[in-house]
Amino acid sequence: MRAVDVIRRKRDGGELEAGAIRAFVAGATDGTWPDYQLAALLMAIVCRGMTLDEAAMLTDAMARSGLRLDLSEFGGRVVDKHSTGGVGDKLSLVIAPLAAACGAIVPMIGGRGLGHTGGTVDKLAAIPGFRTQLSLDETHAALRQVGCVMAGQTKEIAPADAKLYALRDTTGTVESIPLVCSSILSKKLAEGIDALVLDVKVGRGAFMKTAAAARELAEWLRTIAERNGVRTHVLLTAMDHPLGRAVGNASEVVEAIETLKGRGPADVEDLSVRLAAEMLVAARLAAGRPEADARVRRALATGEGLDRFGAIVEQQGGDRRVLDDYGRLPSARLDATWTADRSGVVSDIDAEEVGHAAVVLGAGRHRAHEAIDPAAGIEVLLPVGSRVRAGEAVLRLRSNDPARLDRARARLASAVTVGDEVPETRPLVIDTVEA
Amino acid sequence: MRAVDVIRRKRDGGELEAGAIRAFVAGATDGTWPDYQLAALLMAIVCRGMTLDEAAMLTDAMARSGLRLDLSEFGGRVVDKHSTGGVGDKLSLVIAPLAAACGAIVPMIGGRGLGHTGGTVDKLAAIPGFRTQLSLDETHAALRQVGCVMAGQTKEIAPADAKLYALRDTTGTVESIPLVCSSILSKKLAEGIDALVLDVKVGRGAFMKTAAAARELAEWLRTIAERNGVRTHVLLTAMDHPLGRAVGNASEVVEAIETLKGRGPADVEDLSVRLAAEMLVAARLAAGRPEADARVRRALATGEGLDRFGAIVEQQGGDRRVLDDYGRLPSARLDATWTADRSGVVSDIDAEEVGHAAVVLGAGRHRAHEAIDPAAGIEVLLPVGSRVRAGEAVLRLRSNDPARLDRARARLASAVTVGDEVPETRPLVIDTVEA
Numbered sequence: 001m002r003a004v005d006v007i008r009r010k011r012d013g014g015e016l017e018a019g020a021i022r023a024f025v026a027g028a029t030d031g032t033w034p035d036y037q038l039a040a041l042l043m044a045i046v047c048r049g050m051t052l053d054e055a056a057m058l059t060d061a062m063a064r065s066g067l068r069l070d071l072s073e074f075g076g077r078v079v080d081k082h083s084t085g086g087v088g089d090k091l092s093l094v095i096a097p098l099a100a101a102c103g104a105i106v107p108m109i110g111g112r113g114l115g116h117t118g119g120t121v122d123k124l125a126a127i128p129g130f131r132t133q134l135s136l137d138e139t140h141a142a143l144r145q146v147g148c149v150m151a152g153q154t155k156e157i158a159p160a161d162a163k164l165y166a167l168r169d170t171t172g173t174v175e176s177i178p179l180v181c182s183s184i185l186s187k188k189l190a191e192g193i194d195a196l197v198l199d200v201k202v203g204r205g206a207f208m209k210t211a212a213a214a215r216e217l218a219e220w221l222r223t224i225a226e227r228n229g230v231r232t233h234v235l236l237t238a239m240d241h242p243l244g245r246a247v248g249n250a251s252e253v254v255e256a257i258e259t260l261k262g263r264g265p266a267d268v269e270d271l272s273v274r275l276a277a278e279m280l281v282a283a284r285l286a287a288g289r290p291e292a293d294a295r296v297r298r299a300l301a302t303g304e305g306l307d308r309f310g311a312i313v314e315q316q317g318g319d320r321r322v323l324d325d326y327g328r329l330p331s332a333r334l335d336a337t338w339t340a341d342r343s344g345v346v347s348d349i350d351a352e353e354v355g356h357a358a359v360v361l362g363a364g365r366h367r368a369h370e371a372i373d374p375a376a377g378i379e380v381l382l383p384v385g386s387r388v389r390a391g392e393a394v395l396r397l398r399s400n401d402p403a404r405l406d407r408a409r410a411r412l413a414s415a416v417t418v419g420d421e422v423p424e425t426r427p428l429v430i431d432t433v434e435a
Numbered sequence: 436m437r438a439v440d441v442i443r444r445k446r447d448g449g450e451l452e453a454g455a456i457r458a459f460v461a462g463a464t465d466g467t468w469p470d471y472q473l474a475a476l477l478m479a480i481v482c483r484g485m486t487l488d489e490a491a492m493l494t495d496a497m498a499r500s501g502l503r504l505d506l507s508e509f510g511g512r513v514v515d516k517h518s519t520g521g522v523g524d525k526l527s528l529v530i531a532p533l534a535a536a537c538g539a540i541v542p543m544i545g546g547r548g549l550g551h552t553g554g555t556v557d558k559l560a561a562i563p564g565f566r567t568q569l570s571l572d573e574t575h576a577a578l579r580q581v582g583c584v585m586a587g588q589t590k591e592i593a594p595a596d597a598k599l600y601a602l603r604d605t606t607g608t609v610e611s612i613p614l615v616c617s618s619i620l621s622k623k624l625a626e627g628i629d630a631l632v633l634d635v636k637v638g639r640g641a642f643m644k645t646a647a648a649a650r651e652l653a654e655w656l657r658t659i660a661e662r663n664g665v666r667t668h669v670l671l672t673a674m675d676h677p678l679g680r681a682v683g684n685a686s687e688v689v690e691a692i693e694t695l696k697g698r699g700p701a702d703v704e705d706l707s708v709r710l711a712a713e714m715l716v717a718a719r720l721a722a723g724r725p726e727a728d729a730r731v732r733r734a735l736a737t738g739e740g741l742d743r744f745g746a747i748v749e750q751q752g753g754d755r756r757v758l759d760d761y762g763r764l765p766s767a768r769l770d771a772t773w774t775a776d777r778s779g780v781v782s783d784i785d786a787e788e789v790g791h792a793a794v795v796l797g798a799g800r801h802r803a804h805e806a807i808d809p810a811a812g813i814e815v816l817l818p819v820g821s822r823v824r825a826g827e828a829v830l831r832l833r834s835n836d837p838a839r840l841d842r843a844r845a846r847l848a849s850a851v852t853v854g855d856e857v858p859e860t861r862p863l864v865i866d867t868v869e870a
Contacts, residue, residue: 003605004604004605004606035470036470036474040475040478042475043478043482046446170438171439171442172443172446
């Protein structure tokens with residue numbers, strides 16, 4: 001099948017057959033389709049859309065473009081969680097060890113941060129010695145040993161996605177539900193999972209700004225994953241304000257460990273427990289939500305979750321002593337504060353603005369290959385709803401670069417609102433989408 | 436302006452500003468926009484369309500992407516003709532010398548054939564010694580000397596079009612009225628013309644299959660050209676059957692010369708006179724059609740047109756003796772015929788099928804860089820409307836390759852229809868579109 005014929009068919013609004021979709025994915029993987037033909041088809045998909053059938057086939061072809069883990073030895077207990085990206089979202093570091101402590105097998109292959117949202121791999125990389133690049137053998141060994149692996153994508157996993165994602169970023173073809181779904185799910189399918197929990201973020205700090213848009217994405221994700229044989233539960237959760245207090249890689253590791261010690265911010269703990277419990281239900285390790293919740297709460301209270309996190313860190317070459325000595329994590333030389341110019345109540349902290357300011361500080365990146373500073377970040381001293389006095393600090397900024405500190409403070413000018421009333425906040429879990 | 440922002444704007448159905456369009460064309464010309472970004476924007480234009488304003492700006496930017504001839508020394512007499520492409524369409528070879536003989540300055544920079552339609556440059560290249568690649572100085576000199584030049588596109592003329600056209604061919608982005616118009620007209624604007632006659636072909640052998648589609652294209656072409664300061668007349672002409680008797684480069688040169696000698700097929704002569712007269716009117720060299728027609732007919736009758744063609748051939752290094760000795764043109768070693776299997780009337784000869792069969796014979800190309808055989812082609816022995824006996828030859832095929840001859844004959848299986856009735860034919864000129 002000639003590339004130009006596949007492109008023309010989609011351009012004219014036609015539905016692509018399995019053979020055409022496989023030709024496209026193979027062409028992206030082995031380079032026989034030049035970038036300009038890939039880009040033309042991506043744009044045609046953005047403009048003309050895809051049916052659920054096409055998107056499911058695309059996801060399958062992308063998942064098969066590289067190696068797929070065979071985790072059948074674990075008898076159906078293999079489950080992962082994926083978030084569409086938020087600000088201060090360190091939940092994976094809490095959830096994966098909690099779920100593993102409750103008997104789940106969690107082959108979590110995550111991404112690096114891009115834009116104003118962070119990435120799990122960047123956070124883990126803040127731990128001295130922690131290796132996020134594991135071979136397939138190491139991944140198998142880690143899953144047998146500690147029931148969990150937290151790693152970055154490798155060249156072997158869904159290489160078609162790596163190729164297409166890089167192109168989409170520069171050709172204005174990111175915003176497409178079928179392309180977003182196939183990108184997210186192809187990597188998850190390649191992990192060899194039986195079940196999946198998706199945390200679709202909604203709000204100013206999320207890619208999906210409205211509940212309606214998020215619900216549409218959630219339905220697509222769930223349907224495509226289910227058609228590819230993965231039991232999938234989707235939660236829609238609020239991302240208006242930063243999650244927890246810490247935004248920035250080393251400080252988010254600290255907050256995740258504190259949460260595993262039972263001392264984390266309430267929003268981080270509650271949502272972590274909720275998502276970990278959902279994983280147990282999806283993986284059929286618990287009969288229902290109440291049982292699953294109780295088991296996760298117990299793993300948190302007994303310290304089993306924390307122990308499991310320590311085991312993961314050790315398994316992947318990291319310094320386990322960070323669990324008790326946060327001084328072993330990178331720290332920034334400089335800091336600055338965002339102070340209130342009036343007394344009142346912190347009525348809003350805009351997650352997207354905070355996320356962008358964190359990138360300015362060096363905590364994230366806007367282009368795929370920019371280096372980041374694990375010590376840089378923003379701490380929310382007074383979360384939304386707090387009383388504040390004029391001159392009191394609401395945010396603390398940390399960086400190793402004074403110029404970045406200045407630019408980030410300028411960027412934050414209108415990120416915080418101080419008002420007179422305690423604002424109404426919506427519940428963190430907005431909706432659940434399941435079969 | 437970042438490429439990705441321009442692409443996203445068009446993707447979302449927005450109108451591009453002049454600056455964005457200039458950035459795109461500059462990026463195509465100097466290579467700062469990689470091919471995949473150009474391809475993504477081209478597909479977004481195909482899917483979302485362009486306004487007339489955008490298309491006019493795109494045309495202008497493409498015309499300015501290289502050198503533009505300055506022909507102001509000729510005082511407004513500079514006029515060209517362009518056809519959207521047909522089968523057996525050798526009219527340029529007749530029209531350009533006739534118009535030049537009547538006082539027009541004709542800087543005809545034409546294309547090479549692609550697909551089932553032929554190209555003027557390929558036909559001229561069949562004349563021994565004829566150089567279709569001229570420098571700008573040579574072009575100026577030829578225009579002063581003989582009032583006409585017939586040449587191929589050079590790197591200096593609208594390089595953005597050459598770049599984009601090659602990409603469009605492989606990315607399924609050919610079919611777009613704004614892109615078609617900007618491609619055709621940017622090269623014409625770069626010629627420095629004052630006036631333009633466009634022959635938009637309609638029918639099975641044309642790119643535009645219906646009069647409605649052709650009329651839409653004609654209106655776009657005329658409006659864009661006029662907005663860029665070129666007085667433009669558009670004729671819609673029928674392209675259901677091959678034009679004249681000859682299809683194939685050397686044989687079309689012969690037919691053009693025969694027409695200039697007053698011995699050509701009626702359809703070729705009539706349409707050539709009509710279009711050449713239209714050029715005189717558009718260039719304000721004649722007060723109206725009757726005067727223009729009379730002048731062109733006189734140039735034909737007196738042999739001035741033929742003399743001018745000879746002068747052009749000589750000026751461009753070709754062997755002028757071909758005018759009187761067709762044996763100096765390439766000829767094919769082999770031939771075959773398409774014979775009628777019943778007696779009756781030739782009621783149809785499908786121009787598109789004949790065009791494709793001519794490509795099979797080696798007279799044209801389906802990919803931009805394929806070589807062609809100037810001697811290959813098809814002769815219509817019995818045109819539509821002729822009486823035919825069973826076993827009599829309707830078409831003669833010529834090639835230097837026996838395998839091609841067999842394949843072309845197979846291709847022609849259903850190209851000719853022999854019926855009982857003399858078919859009704861529509862007039863060659865279907866409509867005229869002018870300001």
